Amino acid sequence: MDIDLISKGIGLVSNTIATLKTLKDLMPSGSKKHDVEEKLTEAENNLRLAKAEIAKGFDYKLCQRHFPPGILLVVDEFKLKCNICGNVEDFG
Ligand SMILES: [Zn+2]
Known part of the structure; x- marks a missing residue:
């Protein structure tokens, strides 16, 4: 794809x-x-x-704080941010 x-x-x-x-x-x-x-x-x-x-x-990782889920996009070296609610999560 x-x-x-x-x-x-x-x-x-x-x-x-x-x-x-x-x-x-x-x-x-x-x-x-x-x-x-x-x-x-x-x-x-x-x-x-x-x-x-x-x-x-x-x-991609998904934000589970709401439905439908948002997509967690890389905003920093170790941070992901939801494209809908702005929730920031650590990754790595
Ligand atoms: Zn979210």
Whole structure:
């Protein structure tokens, strides 16, 4: 698997969700808008879950403080930081 191609694909899905959110904002308030908001939140959570699964496949560590889990990225020689909540953990 090529992580650059996967990142590009995830970026396109993220952009699509952002576009749909813009369209949702143009809808009049009401129950249909609420339904669309719920579905978009569900889509965002599924995307976070997909990112976490892919990250796990590339041996990234995951932040377990919330669900879907965040991805722990290297910020210092011995520190990892969650890309969602900012939680910092030691590693090594
Ligand atoms: Zn976190």
